[in-house]
Amino acid sequence: MNPPFSDERAEREWAVSHLPEYLLGRLDIDQTERLGTAVALLPGLLEDVEEAEEELIEQYLDDHLSSEDRVHFERQYVNGDDLENQDKLRLHQALRSSELRRELEPAPPLPVRLTRPRMLTLVAAAACLVAVVFAALYHHESRRLGEALAALKRRPAPVQRGPQGPPGGLPGGGDFEQPAGIEPDGGLVLPAALSGSTTVRVAGQPARLIWPGVPDYRKQYRIRIDAASGEEKTSALLTPRDNAIAFSPGQTEKMPLPWDVFVLTANDAGAKILAHYLLVKP
Amino acid sequence: MPISLPVVFYLCDNPELSFDDCLEEIVGSFRIYAKAQLGRYSPPLRSGSDPRTLIYHALYPFQDKVLGQYLPKLDAGRAKSVTCIWPWWEKQGIKLEYGPGLLYTLEQPPKGHAVRSRITLPGNFEYQYTFYRNDTVELRRIWFLQFLQEQAKKEMRELGREEQMDERADPPDNRECSPSKEYFASLREITDLDDWKEIDRKAKGDSVALRKSRSRAYARLRAAAAILRLREELDKTYLTILMKARDGERGSELDAYLRRRAKRAPKRKQE
Numbered sequence: 001m002n003p004p005f006s007d008e009r010a011e012r013e014w015a016v017s018h019l020p021e022y023l024l025g026r027l028d029i030d031q032t033e034r035l036g037t038a039v040a041l042l043p044g045l046l047e048d049v050e051e052a053e054e055e056l057i058e059q060y061l062d063d064h065l066s067s068e069d070r071v072h073f074e075r076q077y078v079n080g081d082d083l084e085n086q087d088k089l090r091l092h093q094a095l096r097s098s099e100l101r102r103e104l105e106p107a108p109p110l111p112v113r114l115t116r117p118r119m120l121t122l123v124a125a126a127a128c129l130v131a132v133v134f135a136a137l138y139h140h141e142s143r144r145l146g147e148a149l150a151a152l153k154r155r156p157a158p159v160q161r162g163p164q165g166p167p168g169g170l171p172g173g174g175d176f177e178q179p180a181g182i183e184p185d186g187g188l189v190l191p192a193a194l195s196g197s198t199t200v201r202v203a204g205q206p207a208r209l210i211w212p213g214v215p216d217y218r219k220q221y222r223i224r225i226d227a228a229s230g231e232e233k234t235s236a237l238l239t240p241r242d243n244a245i246a247f248s249p250g251q252t253e254k255m256p257l258p259w260d261v262f263v264l265t266a267n268d269a270g271a272k273i274l275a276h277y278l279l280v281k282p
Numbered sequence: 283m284p285i286s287l288p289v290v291f292y293l294c295d296n297p298e299l300s301f302d303d304c305l306e307e308i309v310g311s312f313r314i315y316a317k318a319q320l321g322r323y324s325p326p327l328r329s330g331s332d333p334r335t336l337i338y339h340a341l342y343p344f345q346d347k348v349l350g351q352y353l354p355k356l357d358a359g360r361a362k363s364v365t366c367i368w369p370w371w372e373k374q375g376i377k378l379e380y381g382p383g384l385l386y387t388l389e390q391p392p393k394g395h396a397v398r399s400r401i402t403l404p405g406n407f408e409y410q411y412t413f414y415r416n417d418t419v420e421l422r423r424i425w426f427l428q429f430l431q432e433q434a435k436k437e438m439r440e441l442g443r444e445e446q447m448d449e450r451a452d453p454p455d456n457r458e459c460s461p462s463k464e465y466f467a468s469l470r471e472i473t474d475l476d477d478w479k480e481i482d483r484k485a486k487g488d489s490v491a492l493r494k495s496r497s498r499a500y501a502r503l504r505a506a507a508a509i510l511r512l513r514e515e516l517d518k519t520y521l522t523i524l525m526k527a528r529d530g531e532r533g534s535e536l537d538a539y540l541r542r543r544a545k546r547a548p549k550r551k552q553e
Binding site: 004022029032033035036037039040041045046047049050082083084086087088090093094095097099100103 | 427482507
């Protein structure tokens, strides 16, 4: 078959101008065939057909068609043999049904009229409630964190530990003794975070602790050191760089090993322990 | 589910479209032409082969031609056509059959599309043929139009112009202008709310991707409406599946239904 159009643009214009007639079933077979050829071959014309058809259906449902067009429309879309036409009409009718509209447009919350004094009272009450909740949460979580840290610190020295891990360790705690990387500047690269506790043997107090592999580089973290002497040092909020955080505790002469090192989330009210290391001398 | 009609990719040149998208695009864009062929070759009351089914039916012989080992035949004394199916045939040469067991390789096909040409075959026989290049989607689609016409004629010959009314098809049961609430509820029960949201959004001014997405949602919802007519066993099967599926999971089932329908078309014809 030869390419059917000598002038594609003219054919497209002809097709678009005859779409309403086709949709209403007023084109004869030759014209329908010509339109069908154009839609099959000219890119983008199918979208024009779909758009024109939907507009026609909406006009019918809005009762905007002339009585003559309405008769033709119903011959095509209500009583016609093309069942897909009937389906299209039904879909548009369904789209207008109250049941579906309720699902598609959930009712907005009813507006409540508040007088100024009443509104202020409500705001104040809400603020008080939030403050009380936060205070309670902080107290509770601080106590939990303190207990968890204390439990970890109560463990016996690593060399005496059995293979099952210490009583009172973190849930699912393993008991690893593995070397950690020492940087040239005395910094200690802690091994990748593992659930539970990890024992790390070091010659002396590290000048800097580096924890790689943070779970979310967009968040901040803290590192806390609890020395056996009872000294504690907690870092400021640490922002990850290259998916790692680093903390230099400063003067550590009065903080002899062993150290309990905790990596904590930044949330003060509910800080969680992400990793725990026990730094001991070999 | 394996793709039963890979030929859709031969007729659809957008590499970003999935098989389902291509199939629906082909059904949509050839629908009016198919309708014209049904109008031309079928009685007015024919309902057994809707345009979609005619397109499905025509895709199979078209696929056989494209994916099978098509060997253009030349008949002595008659002008025949030689169709280039794959672009590389032009480089490798096109094999022609000019008699039982007689093959000739056409090394240099003529330039252009739909050009009449002559060839002198061994034995000093001269043949005349028309060469179709088909190296663009548009030319392939023109070729497919012929298959649609042939399919409509074939069905007319096989079934008889007066007996094409499909006995399996229930007479249209939806002549009322406004369906009942129960119908809407049933339709909603087997469709995803997201698809309704998609078609509720008007397509004007949308990007191509959004229009495609809306078009797919529309096709799925039409498929659901077709299922509710329960014309075939496949409809009943999918009605059960869809009623058990949760909102958000029905779209993929409806896509599968459309694929199954295309796959089933030739079988149904043989029944």
